[in-house]
Amino acid sequence: MADKQTNKEEVLKILEIDPWLSSHKSDIDLRMKRYREVRKALLGEGKGFSDFANGHHFFGFHKTPEGWYYREWAPAAEALYLIGDFNGWNRGSHPLVRKDGGVWEIFLPGPDALQHGSLVKVNVHHRGVMRDRIPLYIKRVIQSKNTNDFSGMIWEPDEPFVWTDGDFRIDRSKPPFIYETHIGMAQEREGIGTYKEFEDNLLPRVKKLGYNTIQIMAIMEHPYYASFGYHVSNYFAASSWFGIPEELKSMINKAHEMGITVLMDIVQSHAVKNISEGINEFDGTVHQFFHEGARGTHSAWDSKLFNYGKHEVIHFLLSNIKFWMEEYHFDGFRFDGVTSMIYNDHGLGTAFDSYDKYFSLNTDLDALTYLQFANELIREMRPDALSIAEDMSGMPGMCLPIEYGGIGFDYRLAMGMPDFWVKTLKMKDEDWDMGSMFHELSTTRYMEKRVGYVESHDQALVGDKTLIFRMADKEMYWNMNKGSQNLAVDRAIALHKMARLITISLGSEGYLNFMGNEFGHPEWIDFPREGNNWSFKHCRRQWNLADSDYLRYYDLNQFDIAMVHMMAGEGLMGGVPKPLDIDNRKKVISYRKDDHIFIFNFHPTDSYTEYELPIHEDSSWKVVLDTDEPLFGGQGRISHDVTFDGHKLKMNPEFTGITVYSPSRTGMLLKRVR
Incomplete structure (x- = not known):
């Protein structure tokens, strides 16, 4: 048994992903122990949560050819009575029967016993107190315009909605x-x-x-x-x-x-x-x-x-x-x-x-x-x-x-x-x-x-x-x-x-x-x-x-x-941006993501006519998006026609990079074209 527990602990990759968690290994082990124990108590062996999470298929109102079933889970209640416009809101004519596990049930014979659009509540008794409540699993609730009172509504249209989205799936390879x-x-x-x-x-x-x-x-x-x-x-x-x-x-x-x-x-x-x-x-x-x-x-x-x-x-x-x-x-x-x-x-x-x-x-x-x-x-x-x-x-x-x-x-x-x-x-x-x-x-x-x-x-x-x-x-x-x-x-x-x-x-x-x-x-x-x-x-x-x-x-x-x-x-979401320049004096941030470079000049007044950016390769780049474009309410100070070729930088001749014009309060995106 000890060996099995050790094997389970070894597969917890969270401790490998974040070594700082090693001092809290016992807490994570406890988390997973609780997960396994409660899961087994709920599901037993060989079942999944989709087999378990079916309360809405049992509780609430369900129409059958023979009539209507209505069920509630109310373990401490002493009596439940279904009320609504179907019975003139009579608080004593339709009692629910208590079953095992705090479940209450009533069967109303005939498919027309309840009508689509009927208003319903359930009168719940507990220690001498009676309250009209909205059923827990009701699918529609409406508010009376005259009294501001809320009621449940039977929702069972004769012609159910027909879905046409059966082929829709999320493409998880694309970012949301x-x-x-x-x-x-x-x-x-x-x-x-x-x-x-x-x-x-x-x-x-x-x-x-x-x-x-x-x-x-x-x-x-x-x-x-x-x-x-x-x-x-x-x-x-x-x-x-x-x-x-x-x-x-x-x-x-x-x-x-x-x-x-x-x-x-x-x-x-x-x-x-x-x-x-x-x-x-x-x-x-x-x-x-x-x-x-x-x-x-x-x-x-x-x-x-x-x-x-x-x-x-x-x-x-x-x-x-x-x-x-x-x-x-x-x-x-x-x-x-x-x-x-x-x-x-x-x-x-x-x-x-x-x-x-x-x-x-x-x-x-x-x-x-x-x-x-x-x-x-x-x-x-x-x-x-x-x-x-x-x-x-x-x-x-x-x-x-x-x-x-x-x-x-x-x-x-x-x-x-x-x-x-x-x-x-x-x-x-x-x-x-x-x-x-x-x-x-x-x-x-x-x-x-x-x-x-x-x-x-x-x-x-x-x-x-x-x-x-x-x-x-x-x-x-x-x-x-x-x-x-x-x-x-x-x-x-x-x-x-x-x-x-x-x-x-x-x-x-x-x-x-x-x-x-x-x-x-x-x-x-x-x-x-x-x-x-x-x-x-x-x-x-x-x-x-x-x-x-x-x-x-x-x-x-x-x-x-x-x-x-x-x-x-351009597939630019995610990834690890590589910082190229972070200059607090100039208020400039630039970073690279594969074949793209982002340059931001947050300075309120200073523009840089020859902003040198080391990229350590001989390549060519063009601007494909910038915040200063006239279409976006900008001043149009950044050209999309210029190609920025790699060269030895003036300020750092040992570095290869590009030189661009970076106006104040602008951001731009460059793409490698060579």
Whole structure:
């Protein structure tokens, strides 16, 4: 037995990949021991998680030729009664029968016992308290316009949606260019957008921009629109804010026909604390799904926290993942709040400045085990599927295979990048540190893939500012017309392009942009709330700004299109950039990726007419993209016609290189032509 255990430890490549983890070998061994033990307890021998995660096929409402079955898991409940418009909301006429394991069931004879569109709830009794609740596995929830009350709805259309995307698969050899989206605010009018509007208007825009993936927020039902979808109430119901289930399916089907991958921003890190709308205290107890006491409540988010060590909770959440992949053909997930899941203090105020912070009593081993199971299930369901972790701690092994000792994600969001840009913009331009910039944007854990980005929805929300609004602020209201002359706007336009080009090219294997940020959408995102008189003015995207060629937003949009297409077409994502020159005095950074060279001059005023770049080979180069092109709102100072031939450099005659003109506040991409 000892020999077998030793062999298992020897295959944990995470210790070879990162030797600094050797002092925490026992912690990683414990992680994998827990993974194996819980996996065996759940599955036994020879089964996979796709055999296990079938709660949605058993619980909830299921129509048969003989009638309807309705089942719930409510172990602490003393009685359950199905109520709805089918029985005049009679709280005593349709009792469920208790089965083994806390399962309750009722059979309604006849296929017409329940009708498509019928409203339903379940009345749950626990210790003298009776509550009308929304069924846990309900597929549709709607809100009454008169009472603001939420009800479950039977969703069984006579003609089910017909998918035509059977041949769609993600090409995992290509990097994901992710367009982060929110259905409701994706339209220009002041109101809530729909799945249909997104399909008709946004998918063609995404395709034209060059993004091959959309990451959709707020899909799972949430009672408060302004929560951005992060306070989930009903885990198996597609948000009714945006339309009906068939419209979401149609949108995803259309995306697949266009070759666009569709990821869901899945929220399993916490749940809304609401009792009437959500799953909290469904059977009368907190501990049905969540931890008791302080551990069960997120102090910053005011929400409930799952107990990932409970087998029934694992079953519920894994079934949730399988449901969205089966029912709606999602191609993978971006897991929200991973840092909150895997640490007991949720990472609040913790500086992860040593490996000891990752392996301590603060680490929630149950959550890590659950995430391993989730990634294993996703891979079983679709070997081509993608999973992305939103983890700001940088947990080692987050994006390594489980068999290596990792957690199994494909990518992690490089959350330090937007933080770096915010911190940098608070400095004077002349104080920007080129060495820090190169380090922050290029450093990664070996063999762990990143999705790089300048800003996501987080930086666009009210209380924060987008990158361009930090730089131009109120000047954007008056000086984004191409005929205007304004130094603040000129600076903002130049640095907006440079920040994106250097971020996308410094080694990240994927790239993300929040919708509208590509063209510098003005102001912030402010959802309708009491404080703004329930206005939708700042909860939409003004696409006309990007489409009006007399505005500078148009120029930024054109640059984003060119940048994404260039990075994809030339295969420039990922890899290890080779630094050629990092000069903090001149504010210049240059680096090479195979047959391409990137040169950035961040100096606010100084241009270099003879910028010498050692490349140590006799070759010729031409500019193929630069941020100063007139098409992108630049001054046109960089020629694309000149060929830069290798020669002995004046400043360093022992070096062979090229000499180029590097204007202030520009970035350029050169390609080897000989």
